[in-house]
Amino acid sequence: MFECLFFVVSCLGVRCLGSEQERAQRLKARSVTGHPAGPYRAMGATKRLVSSLHPGVDTLDKVFEDASRRFPDRDCLGTREVVMEEDERQSNGKFFKKVRTGRTAQNRRTITHTKHTSLVILGQYRWLSYAETHRAAACFGIGLAALGQRAHNNIAIFCETRAEWVIAAQACFMQNFPLVTLYSTLGGPAITHGLNETEVSHIITSRELLETRLKFILLEVPRLQHIIVVDDTPTEWPGYPRGISVHNMANVQGLRTKPENGKHGHKQPMPSDIAVIMYTSGSTGVPKGVMISHSNIIAGITGMAERIPNLGENDTYIGYLPLAHVLELSAELVCVAHGCRIGYSSPQTLADQSTKIKKGSKGDTSVLQPTLMAAVPEIMDRIYKNVMTKVEEMSSAQRTLFTLAYNYKLEQLSQGRSTPLCDNLVFKKVRSLLGGKTRVLLSGGAPLSAATQRFINVCFCCPVGQGYGLTETCGAGTISEMWDYSTGRVGGPLICSEIKLKDWVEGGYHITDTPTPRGEILIGGPNVTMGYYKNEAKNQDFFVDENGQRWFCTGDIGEVHPDGCLKIIDRKKDLVKLQAGEYVSLGKVEAMLKNCPLIDNICAYANSDEMYVIGFVVPNQKHLLLLAEQYLIRGSWEELCDNAAMEEVVLQVITEAALSAQLERFEIPRKIRLSPDPWTPESGLVTEAFKLKRQQLKSKYQDDIERMYGGK
Structure with a gap:
């Protein structure tokens, strides 16, 4: 039955932009000098970089x-x-305050105590022209x-x-x-x-x-x-x-x-x-x-x-x-x-299932129905894992249908075909989690895993524009073309900027590497900022070339593919040399292991005086509880995370995931510490873009580091 359905649906696929292979061969950028180091410019900006939206609109x-x-x-x-705040007794002993109010969501004071948390019922959007x-x-x-x-x-x-x-x-x-x-x-x-x-x-x-x-x-x-x-x-x-x-x-x-x-x-x-x-x-x-x-x-x-x-x-x-x-x-x-509407939200009220939305009422995406949205990978990974958890709870027939639809659409996307019938029959409910009308989703702040990007492309029926930029470059550097569904890459340079590569000998990256040139990424253009305020020592990362153009040395390592797209492969600050001489990229280890369903977040750590890598892990609650049940390990959430036997079981799962991801043996954490609490910007352990604050994490887990390294 399912095979017949998908034969019919496949006949209704619409040819659009060519196969993935054909799209990958289209030049997005090229070296203006012809050298592998670059500079690389977007195909539309090979003569000069663009610096203004409209003539005369310069501030x-x-x-x-x-x-x-x-x-x-x-x-x-x-x-x-805000229509109402509610105060309800929950099974965990918390209370939710109920207050009728006509204030806007941002004007409402959120009062949170140990045993009191507010839930809200929100109304419609009120607009300023x-x-x-x-x-x-x-x-x-x-x-x-x-x-x-x-x-x-x-x-x-x-x-x-x-x-x-x-x-x-x-x-x-x-x-x-x-x-x-x-x-x-x-x-x-x-x-x-x-x-x-x-x-x-x-x-x-x-x-x-x-x-x-x-x-x-x-x-x-x-x-x-x-x-x-x-x-x-x-x-x-x-x-x-x-x-x-x-x-x-x-x-x-x-x-x-x-x-x-x-x-x-x-x-x-x-x-x-x-x-x-x-x-x-x-x-x-x-x-x-x-x-x-x-x-x-x-x-x-x-x-x-x-x-x-x-x-x-x-x-x-x-x-x-x-x-x-x-x-x-x-x-x-x-x-x-460009005259768009901007409706405001917060991570706590974004979706129907968000933490401060009362069950049965609507989150902000359901009411606003945005067409455009930006997100950091941490949030997209969370959406991906939440939906996949729901899929696991489906009946066998529903799960089979979802899996067939997913694989079918993945194949159609690779051939450049759209799947309108499949989108309406299978993915409409998933798409509605973001309001149902999202047509472009922009990801930035950190690399997005291939699994999450594919999932968003398929289930939310919209392209993910993965971008790369820094505060020092006004967030601009590269963004992938919306018709480019390849994963793991951040696209070619924007029309306002250009990129080039510089050898990083210590890390073993050279612009002469084959099949792709590799090295530290430098971004140049009118978007490169004026430097750091009252911090001359740090301004050495900026320089001006012989043509008067400003450049910024990012500290990130990239490789440029034949079509001009950039891939981020490492970071200078994340490289640690172990006692035996092996170099370990902590960021690479973390990126590979975050694809494991058992891991919500991970920080790899290595001391140059030691022989091996260790890790701090925020486990996924549902998967950890299932694992504990399977191995007959009992206790509260905090007790499970403090349990040495639980650590060993999780480490075994992580090791298997690392080997599947083809990490080297010396890159795989040998010991871990489970954290019962998620790492949030409020805790000071990650940045607002959910990048790890390694120094703060090291301080928090100092006792565990000494334990995992044998008390040294």
């Missing part, structure tokens, strides 16, 4: 002004209204000037991703206030470092972050004078240090610059002026502030926009990643420049 205030002129009545920024958003930003900029903020003086924003973040940022762009961005999950010392290094006197924040994070470090930031809270809050704020004034955003928007301050008045930015000082969350050391000019960002978003087909005012983007991260900020600016 970010002009980008928004141009959009509000072209799309004045179009929805711009959307926020969901482009014209309304532009007016709100203009008024806020004038109000900030009335509070004494001056052009070219830094101003900080320490706030969650929400519409007010964008309004505040646009206000600063209009008034030429360099915007210092800080992650909402940064710890106190990192926040203090960023505020003091940039010497800010004004900071924009939310009520929750002010009361839970910021107020405890105010005495350590002596230059701070004004705190502007974006929520609808009281105007009186007792108990704050003398000399610090706390303001309501709405009140600031009503202020007007005094005539006597006119000589300090608004000065329109130049393309070379600093737009953003973006503090990276950093996987090592204190955060670094990257100086990004208006022209840098515009070049970056110009390159990104070219890779998204048919981008325009019919698109809806869902914003939930940190706006203090270059991926999210660039993605939203691309959308603004």
Whole structure:
């Protein structure tokens, strides 16, 4: 029966863009010098790199002004209204608070205690048009000037991703206030470092972050004078240090610059002026502030926009990643420049199954039905594992149908065929997890596993544009073509940038390697930023060539394929030499082992004084419990993760997965520590893009490291 069904469906496949093999042979980029080192440029930018979206639109205030002129009545920024918060007793002893409210989701204060967690029922999105958003930003900029903020003086924003973040940022762009961005999950010392290094006197924040994070470090930031809270809050704020004034955003928007301050008045930015000082969350050391000019960002978003087909005012983007991260900020600016709608969300309310959505009510993707979405691999891996868990729970017939459909569509995609009937019959329910209308999904921040990428392509019926870039390059570098379904690669250079390779002798990578040249990736172009703020020692990673073009040495190792696509294969900082002389790439080990269903997250660790690799593992709860049941190991979740016998069983599974992935014996962890708690940005163990913070993980597991290395 199933074979007959798929014979019929296969007859309805639609030929589209040629087979995978044919598409892989199409040149996406080529070396402009003819040498294997490059520089490699996109085929559409072989004569010169592109640096602007529209003639004359050369600063970010002009980008928004141009959009509000072209799309004045179009929805711009959307926020969901909170209908109800609930307080329910659960089997685990937790309570969920029930409160009727008309506040928006971002204006709601989330109160979380040991035994109290809030669930929410959310309503529809409420929208500001482009014209309304532009007016709100203009008024806020004038109000900030009335509070004494001056052009070219830094101003900080320490706030969650929400519409007010964008309004505040646009206000600063209009008034030429360099915007210092800080992650909402940064710890106190990192926040203090960023505020003091940039010497800010004004900071924009939310009520929750002010009361839970910021107020405890105010005495350590002596230059701070004004705190502007974006929520609808009281105007009186007792108990704050003398000399610090706390303001309501709405009140600031009503202020007007005094005539006597006119000589300090608004000065329109130049393309070379600093737009953003973006503090990276950093996987090592204190955060670094990257100086990004208006022209840098515009070049970056110009390159990104070219890779998204048919981008325009019919698109809806869902914003939930940190706006203090270059991926999210660039993605939203691309959308603004093209008249798209941006609806706001959070990882806790994204889908119907998200942690703060009451069972039976709708998550943000179901209501918004976005057509465009950005995600980091950690989130995509989570979606992949969740859906596959559901598949395992299906009946035998349903599971057989799903598997046949999956393999059939995979084959059709490789031949360049679409499968509309199969999509509607089998994958419609999976696709609805992201709202049902997603047509482009952009992945960045870290390499995406081949299994996850294939899964998204097949089950969500949309291409995944895997990209590569850094804060230092405005997030721009490469993005794969939407019709290129090959895995493990990050595409060719964007039209705003070019890449070249440099030998890394210590790691054994050379531009003369065959069949593909390999080496450290260097990115050049108008999107390469101005360097690190007050950090000359680190600026050695930037250089200017004989043609006056800026370059950044990424520290990542790549290889360039014959069609001009780049593949990331290693990282200089992740290379450790074991005592016997073998080199181990920790990132490579982690990437291979994260494909194992038993592993939600893993950090490989090696000491150069030792003979072997060890690892810290966050296990998948469902798979670990099944394994414990199989081996008759009993206990609570925490007790299982602390159980030496459980560690041995998991290590055996990991070893088998590593051998299947063709890791060398010396690369496979010999001992592991199971972690009962996931690693989140809030815990300080991963960055906002879910990259491992190796130093912090080492500190957390120091006792375990000594145990696994025999007490040394």
